[in-house]
Amino acid sequence: MASERVTLTIADPEGERDVALSSPNKVIWQDPSTGSGGITKAELAEYVQTVAEPFLNANGHRPVSLERFRNGVGPSSESFFSKNPPKGTPDFVDAVTVTYNSGRRHPQIVLNRPSAIVWAVQMNTIVFHPWASLASDTDKPIELRIDLDPQPGTDFSDAVAAAHALREVLREAELEPFIKTSGNRGLHVFCPIEPTHEFLDVRHAVIAAGRELERRMPDEVTTNWWKEERGERIFVDFNQANRDRTMAGAYSPRALPTASVSTPVEWDELDDVDPQSFTVRSIPQRLADVGDPWARMQENPGRISTLLEWWERDVSNGLGELPFPPDFPKMPGEPPRVQPSKRVDANWDAEGNRIED
Known part of the structure; x- marks a missing residue:
C-alpha cells in the first residue's frame, strides 16, 4: 500500500513552490x-515554515549536516x-563543495529557502x-x-553561572556574545566574528577563552578533554570549533522525548530559563511574543x-595544544591521544607520537 502523501505550498523568496510530504x-x-497526542511529521513541517526566517538567519547559506x-x-x-x-535532491536545495579534515573535498547541503x-x-x-x-567562504568561520557542557554532578544552573562569567571574558576580548540553550542540559555561546581566520585559529581562540574562564572558576569549569579529569564541572568543549564539527543550530529541534528546541x-x-519549556509547540508563540534575540547578531562582527x-x-x-577528536589526523604539537590514567610516558615522544618498538 502506498504511503499517504500531501503537497505543501511553500512561500519562498522567489515565489510559491510545491513540496511533497x-x-x-x-x-x-x-x-x-509533548502535549495531547504526538507531534507528527506534518506538524514539524508546519513548525519549520513558521520559524523559517530566524532559522535561515542562523543556519542558512552555509554547509549543514542533516541528522535524520x-x-x-x-x-x-x-x-x-x-x-x-542525496540522489534526487531537488534543485531548490543548494550545495557547496567543502574540504573535510582528511583533505577530501565533497559537496555539502546548503539550506537557503523555506522549501x-x-x-x-x-x-x-x-x-x-x-x-x-558561510557557503561563500567555507574555510573561514563567521x-x-x-x-x-554540564558533566555528571552538574546541571543547567551551573552552565548558566559559567555562561555569565564567560560573557565577561569575551567582552574583555572585545567580542559580543549571544547565547542559546542547547535543547538539552547545556548552553551554546556564539560571538559573531569577521571571516579573517581559518578554523584552527578560531579553535585556538576558543581554547584561550576557555582557559581564562577556567582560571576564574577553577572549581566550576574545566577544559580537560579526558572525562576522567573533568570532575563535577562544566566542560568547555573547544573541539566543537573544529572544521566539520557542529552543534544543533538555533531553532533546531532535538531528538529528545519532549521535542525541545535549541533556543536563542x-x-x-x-x-x-527552563530549557525544556522551549519546544516545537511553544517556540512559534515565543517568537510572536518576544521576537528573535539573535536577529541583530551579524550587525557588528x-x-x-x-x-x-x-x-x-x-x-x-x-x-x-590540546587533544583533537580521534577521527582527526594527528596535529602538530598535539599531546598523546591516550587517556592519562593509561598513558606510559616512555611510549610517547616529545611531539605526542607513539614510539613504535
Whole structure:
C-alpha cells in the first residue's frame, strides 16, 4: 500500500513552490509530555515554515549536516547523518563543495529557502547541524562558538553561572556574545566574528577563552578533554570549533522525548530559563511574543585578535595544544591521544607520537 502523501505550498523568496510530504501523520515525538497526542511529521513541517526566517538567519547559506531519523524519536530510534546531497535532491536545495579534515573535498547541503527546510523534514530530518562558516567562504568561520557542557554532578544552573562569567571574558576580548540553550542540559555561546581566520585559529581562540574562564572558576569549569579529569564541572568543549564539527543550530529541534528546541535567549532572561519549556509547540508563540534575540547578531562582527594574543601568551607559558577528536589526523604539537590514567610516558615522544618498538 502506498504511503499517504500531501503537497505543501511553500512561500519562498522567489515565489510559491510545491513540496511533497509523505506520511504526514507519522508521529515523530511520541512522549505524552509533548502535549495531547504526538507531534507528527506534518506538524514539524508546519513548525519549520513558521520559524523559517530566524532559522535561515542562523543556519542558512552555509554547509549543514542533516541528522535524520527514519522512525522518529523513541527508545529504539536510530539516526544517521546526511552531509552530501542525496540522489534526487531537488534543485531548490543548494550545495557547496567543502574540504573535510582528511583533505577530501565533497559537496555539502546548503539550506537557503523555506522549501529546502521542508524538504529536509520530508527526508526525516529532526536535528540541523550548521557549519560556522558561510557557503561563500567555507574555510573561514563567521562565528566563534563555545559549548558549555554540564558533566555528571552538574546541571543547567551551573552552565548558566559559567555562561555569565564567560560573557565577561569575551567582552574583555572585545567580542559580543549571544547565547542559546542547547535543547538539552547545556548552553551554546556564539560571538559573531569577521571571516579573517581559518578554523584552527578560531579553535585556538576558543581554547584561550576557555582557559581564562577556567582560571576564574577553577572549581566550576574545566577544559580537560579526558572525562576522567573533568570532575563535577562544566566542560568547555573547544573541539566543537573544529572544521566539520557542529552543534544543533538555533531553532533546531532535538531528538529528545519532549521535542525541545535549541533556543536563542536574551542574557537578562537566562537566569529564569527552563530549557525544556522551549519546544516545537511553544517556540512559534515565543517568537510572536518576544521576537528573535539573535536577529541583530551579524550587525557588528568582532575580531579574535585579543584571544589569539592570549593563546600565544599561554603557549609561551607552557600551555600548548590540546587533544583533537580521534577521527582527526594527528596535529602538530598535539599531546598523546591516550587517556592519562593509561598513558606510559616512555611510549610517547616529545611531539605526542607513539614510539613504535
